[in-house]
Amino acid sequence: MSSRASLTELRSLLDEVAFPLDLAGTVDGSTVRRELIGQLDDYVLPRLARLDAPLLAVFGGSTGAGKSTLVNSLVGHTVTAPGVLRPTTRRPVLVCHADDTAWFVDGEILGDLPRYHRAPSADPASGSRSDQASGSTSGQRSPDASGVEVVAVATLPRGLAVLDAPDIDSVETANHELAAQLLGAADLWVFVTTAARYADAVPWEYLARAEQRSVALGVIVNRIPPGSEDEIAAHLTDMLDRRGLRPERLFTIAEGPLAEGRIPAVDDVRAWLTGLALDRPERDRLVRQTLAGVLQSVPARVDRVADEVQAQASASGALASFARARYEGALDAVEGELRSGELLRGEVLDHWREIVGTGEMMSRLQRGIGRARDRLAATFSGRPLPEVAVAGQLEANLEVLVARAADRASLEVVEGWSTMAGGAQALGVSARGLERSSDALGPAVKTTVNEWQDAVMRLVREQAGSKVTVARTLSVGLNGVGVALMVAVFSATGGITGGEAAVAGGTAAVSQTLLTAVFGEQALRDLVKQSRDDLRRRLYVAFTPEVERFDALLAGMPSAGLAPELRRVAGVVADEAGSDPGESGR
Amino acid sequence: MSARRGRGLGPVDASPPPPVEQRCAALGDAIAVARRHLGGRDGGLLDEATAVVDRSRERLGLGTHHTVVVLAGPTGAGKSTLYNWLCGAELSQTGVRRPTTGETHGCSWGEAGALLDWLRIRRRHEVAEADERLDGLVLLDLPDFDSTVAAHRDEVDRLVELADLFVWVVDPRKYADESFHHNYVAPLAAYGHLMRFVLTKRDLLGEEEARSCAADLRRRLVDDGIEAPEVLPVSVTSGLGLEDVIGEIRAVVAERAAMVARVEADLAAAARRLDPGEEAADRKAGRDERGPGALPERAAADLVAAVAEAVGVDAAAEVAAAQYRREANLATGWPPTRWIRRWRRAPIAAMSKPSASSVAEAKVDQALRAAADAASVGIDDAWRGSIRERCVGRRAELLASLEGVLGQSARVGARPAWWAAGAAVQGAALVCAAVGLVWLLIAAVGGGFLHLDTDPLLPRWRGAPIPTWLLAAGVALGLATAAVCAGVARAVGGGRRRRALALMRERVAGVVVSDIVAPLDAMAADRRELRRLLAVARGGS
């Protein structure tokens, strides 16, 4: 049998699993995970610890199949209340010999389910019926509804416990979950159905799980119109065969009048069950068969969980990289627009002409006079110097382009996500706010562009060094050189050739002359590239909080290594279970 | 039930609901309107609604004579047993093997071939000696919906769409099944008025048990959303309650209203799914009568201002003034120096086109997006997408229209008369100065080289030679005229700037209204129409 160590490790790995996205297989995956966790806690770990604990036979099946009636008939006491209203049983009732109650009241079997000890003389109706009254009208369960009542009776032998479970198919969905949990804790599943029910789809889903886990199975078909037992038994056996299910026993019970609420013809069922309790080797065989079956089923079930973990991770990765790519695309778009030199149009161009002149007519001297006049005018009128105006215009234009690109990107992300797996649900109600940039982006871009301009100026100051004199003689000043560099950054060729002369009316050509004069051609090339890259880097930083708005919606993903780790540990569990034939008894 | 609820929401008036054909047509029209604007953004809703309209038309086309009654329920409930009893013959096999019925059986009271064809029922029977109170009944025995055979469920799901009256046949041991309540009754709650519930195998239950079972089922049905559900306990074996079932069916068949009620419920349900339903949001937002989707006045003004700014209306007005000044100066400036200006670029030539700048594009984009947001307050996502498309998607057209409008404003147009006057004065001054100069030159040549007496050549006036006066007067007049004309040009240019500004703003507003505001208004009008049509389809007026 498997060691507790690998199972405990698997158990804690399963705790780490989280499915934040809503994908096609998520409901299924989380059900498998929940049931596996429940079964490890309620059954596998405690059962491994105490193989000598009593055999737990869980009576499960459709509502109205007669589970409660059968249990009462078997033990000869009304320990659980049957009823005509569907569904009847909400709180499970476990019946066993008085000496065995300690196993179930205090033991680890059944995990965290609360246990209540009830004296056999107490009226079973009081518990279940009052629960039903409150449960069915308001849809809520009373706080202890999920607890198990433990009743000791003298009519059952030691080593056998019989549990009357809630139904698996009524409108009360809480019943199904509880029933599934109890079936997961069973050493032996007594599947109770009826002539009207045996072909229902829902029970067969449960039977498929029993098949997957090789659970020891007994089948009782109750309430058969007298005379049809053989026909139904044949049909059902055929259905079981086709699905690879081989029950230990199959019982048919004709529907006849009840004697004091008991079914008279349950002797062979009782004989079978008490036989199991008294025949130690047979009992052990069943216990080990179910345990080994459950352990063997672990890899497939963990695979299902790991698949979903991977699906979540890749869906989440796809969503995150989609968002990132949209914003990268926004940066590309801005850069494309910058390189097309369009920032140099209009007012920027006019101001730039004021700095460097039109190039055709003005002599260097005139420019000098012009600058002196500008400074004077600036001092008196408060009008900004032309280079400041150019810088301001470039900044304002750049901000507009960046704002639009970011708004577009956020809308693209929202639209893209709504069509991607898990995306719509991740967006949820917050989608509306995410269709455009956050309010913080505007100021952030402003700061970013300012800082970049400062950085360009710093760069010019450092690089120009002694060459400042050249600039002086060109009478544009250091700031003018800085602006010239920015102009170069915003032009198609980085100011290296005069190709964009046609576009910008000779402006860039002039700035090129100026810059090459100051820095030399190679250094200028580097400077322009450096400034461009710097701008992109800074804008990327400014976009990061925008992207993170989307990343935040994908929070809660388990770590990347979880899926392979789950599979590895599940493999170990199965290997250990299989490699111990002496103990597994099969 | 749905129809009742639909009417309750509409305006309170006593006029009778429109006939079903009209409601069907209204839904068809509504779909067309919605498709025009939503195209592809509706998540398949419009196709579903179209299917409802098609199905309704087909069913209405088959006439009101027949009533399709389906016996539906879980396997083993006794559907076929009841069917056989109602038809008076062993038509559908019953048995203990579950599930028994695999193919739908149809039995008609009177001829119903066309209808059974439409229902695609192959196993047919026509009752020979028909009870005329059941004339027009088409009774269907459906397969189950809860067994392991999935094909049975598909068949039930198909026919559930086509039934006029649902008779749910429920086994007392299965009446609380999730598959029954969650998959059928609750989703079909809008058809609650067309449902009857038969609780079978009454003979297996005691008096008290039967009563409490029926009460419990009724309670669960109410939980599912069925108003006052009718539960009939029945036993085919003992004959108990069968008359009630046949009585119910007779009543419905005789009224010949179930089919129309079914179609109306279909139409109402489809209409409710299509309804943009923002009436409450409207009222909260205090919107004008154009309704949601239209651009509020304030937002429209903001859009015009933002677009005007983006395409550089101020700069263009300044260019208009500068161009005027330039041309005025070229015409009226002092001739000896005014030619220098020709070397400078004309402002109008330096002006960039609005659409050519990605900055302008970006600004317009942002303004259009803000407008779309303002127009789509309280509107569902599909329509928001269309409104955004209608705004931001038309940026290119908008800029193209604007380009045409703004280029014109900078042109000076016909040369004003005062330029000619100024030019004439400048001409006269130039002639005057030239005459003086030539005269002086002649005198200088005569006196200097030819040693002539210059006095007769230079008659004096007020102590100075007349040619000197002429030269001085000519130059002075020229400079003065240039200065005066420059001043006038500046003043007129300023006026032109203001006028150009006003004119261009107006033109921008015109373009924005025709390209953006009006289409949005039209869309809002279509939404109003859509809502009206949907109200008709729901049975309001």
Ligand SMILES: Nc1nc2c(ncn2[C@@H]2O[C@H](COP(=O)(O)OP(=O)(O)OP(=O)(O)O)[C@@H](O)[C@H]2O)c(=O)[nH]1
């Ligand atoms: N005549 C007869 N009635 C039966 C038989 N088995 C069950 N019943 C009746 O069927 C009804 C339902 O039986 P229960 O034992 O409450 O069924 P259950 O499977 O426990 O149902 P839930 O608790 O709802 O899951 C009760 O009224 C029983 O009296 C039988 O063999 N013969």
Ligand SMILES: Nc1nc2c(ncn2[C@@H]2O[C@H](COP(=O)(O)OP(=O)(O)OP(=O)(O)O)[C@@H](O)[C@H]2O)c(=O)[nH]1
């Ligand atoms: N006691 C009793 N048995 C009934 C009654 N009605 C039907 N049955 C039995 O219930 C069983 C199933 O009846 P069917 O009519 O075949 O049920 P069905 O709903 O058509 O079942 P499917 O065809 O499988 O969906 C048969 O054995 C019938 O004899 C009734 O009123 N009382």
Ligand SMILES: [Mg+2]
């Ligand atoms: Mg029970």
Ligand SMILES: [Mg+2]
């Ligand atoms: Mg049938």
